[in-house]
Amino acid sequence: MLFFRTALLLLFVFVGLALGLEDYYKILGLKKDATERQIKSAYRQLSKKYHPDKNPGDKTAHDKFVEVSEAYEALSDANSRRIYDQYGHEGLKQHKQQGGGGGHHDPFDVFNRFFGGGGHFGQQQRRGNDAHIKVPIALRDFYNGRTTEFQWNKQHVCEECDGTGAADGHVDTCSSCKGHGVKIVRHQLAPGMFQQVQMQCDECGGRGKSIKHKCPVCAGQRVVRKPATVSLNIQRGMGDGSKIAHENEADAHPDYVAGDLIVELVLKEPSLEEDNPDHVDGVFFRRKDNDLHWREVLSLREALFGDWTRNLTHMDGHIVRLGRKEGEVVQPGHVDTIPGEGMPVWHEDGDSVYHKTEFGNLYVEYVVVLPDQMESGMRKDIKAVFNKYRKKNGVDLHKDSGRPEKPVMVSEGHTHEEL
Ligand SMILES: [Zn+2]
Numbered sequence: 001m002l003f004f005r006t007a008l009l010l011l012f013v014f015v016g017l018a019l020g021l022e023d024y025y026k027i028l029g030l031k032k033d034a035t036e037r038q039i040k041s042a043y044r045q046l047s048k049k050y051h052p053d054k055n056p057g058d059k060t061a062h063d064k065f066v067e068v069s070e071a072y073e074a075l076s077d078a079n080s081r082r083i084y085d086q087y088g089h090e091g092l093k094q095h096k097q098q099g100g101g102g103g104h105h106d107p108f109d110v111f112n113r114f115f116g117g118g119g120h121f122g123q124q125q126r127r128g129n130d131a132h133i134k135v136p137i138a139l140r141d142f143y144n145g146r147t148t149e150f151q152w153n154k155q156h157v158c159e160e161c162d163g164t165g166a167a168d169g170h171v172d173t174c175s176s177c178k179g180h181g182v183k184i185v186r187h188q189l190a191p192g193m194f195q196q197v198q199m200q201c202d203e204c205g206g207r208g209k210s211i212k213h214k215c216p217v218c219a220g221q222r223v224v225r226k227p228a229t230v231s232l233n234i235q236r237g238m239g240d241g242s243k244i245a246h247e248n249e250a251d252a253h254p255d256y257v258a259g260d261l262i263v264e265l266v267l268k269e270p271s272l273e274e275d276n277p278d279h280v281d282g283v284f285f286r287r288k289d290n291d292l293h294w295r296e297v298l299s300l301r302e303a304l305f306g307d308w309t310r311n312l313t314h315m316d317g318h319i320v321r322l323g324r325k326e327g328e329v330v331q332p333g334h335v336d337t338i339p340g341e342g343m344p345v346w347h348e349d350g351d352s353v354y355h356k357t358e359f360g361n362l363y364v365e366y367v368v369v370l371p372d373q374m375e376s377g378m379r380k381d382i383k384a385v386f387n388k389y390r391k392k393n394g395v396d397l398h399k400d401s402g403r404p405e406k407p408v409m410v411s412e413g414h415t416h417e418e419l
């Protein structure tokens with residue numbers, strides 16, 4: 001008889017395989033020898049990832065969500081796991097039909113029991129606060145784009161006790177408040193006069209549960225704070241102050257769904273050592289939206305006579321050539337506009353066959369430095385040259401400025417000569 005039953009079950013196993021039912025361990029990304037904790041952890045992650053609330057209208061995600069909860073349901077219970085390990089899908093089905101229990105079929109129910117709440121994200125379920133973090137980003141990373149990571153001190157559900165707070169996983173209903181978390185206390189105000197006050201239970205701190213053996217890792221707190229690594233994808237052209245949301249990555253807690261981690265990218269003060277391994281000039285560009293600004297210094301000779309070039313090394317290492325031909329004058333404060341050498345204009349598609357990145361302008365402002373020392377002979381020579389030519393084709397700045405020759409109004413008692 002026993003032999004017959006086993007044979008029958010084995011037959012069902014083959015039927016199960018033939019139907020193409022996916023292995024429960026595989027669904028959860030686990031090996032056959034996975035611990036209870038690993039099973040819980042896998043379900044915690046996958047159920048949130050595939051939850052229909054997070055993937056509206058996505059049939060594949062929905063199916064995955066159902067699969068994951070089925071797998072978790074089967075493997076989280078020691079008895080049904082043993083049956084599944086031995087007889088597979090059909091064995092488990094038989095077991096359930098024979099009234100073997102564990103018959104929760106609603107995946108939202110499973111989710112609800114695991115996280116607590118209405119089986120959904122959002123209003124029905126308690127949700128933690130969003131976490132806001134500012135991450136300084138070098139200008140060159142905004143220009144080139146970069147995948148990087150950073151760490152922050154995040155609250156995790158304690159892995160040791162899986163968020164129960166108990167060393168042995170055993171949690172009792174608080175005997176002091178009978179699980180309500182609150183107690184009614186009677187105060188005597190005067191003889192025969194009482195006042196009833198509702199107070200938080202001091203035994204369990206309002207949780208309604210009590211733990212005999214506290215988890216040594218979290219000291220019964222159910223959560224621990226430790227560094228979490230977050231990967232960050234800075235797309236080129238992103239603005240100073242752009243925000244990237246990492247869904248449900250804020251502080252975790254066993255009683256609620258974590259809020260979002262909001263990462264704000266803020267422009268970092270330029271630093272030659274840290275951010276400039278390639279020794280490019282671009283570190284000291286100043287950004288204004290999609291445009292870049294640069295200040296270039298010219299000597300008096302260059303500004304006056306022309307015939308000079310400059311190679312500006314941009315933030316990705318390419319060269320922008322500045323220059324003037326012989327005889328081309330540059331006025332101090334003059335600004336060259338160089339199209340296409342500004343910041344990449346951010347676009348959600350980035351660079352692809354369908355979309356080519358455009359760039360803003362680069363504005364180069366010229367500063368002319370006059371010599372502060374001159375040999376007297378040189379000064380005489382230059383002066384002589386100026387005097388020789390100023391009458392021929394020069395400009396009389398005073399006359400051409402349109403200003404009056406003498407002050408128009410002199411206030412009483414203060415003539416120009418007195419000052
Ligand atoms: Zn209590």
Ligand SMILES: [Zn+2]
Pocket residue numbers: 158159160161162163164165166215216217218219220221222223
């Ligand atoms: Zn713990």
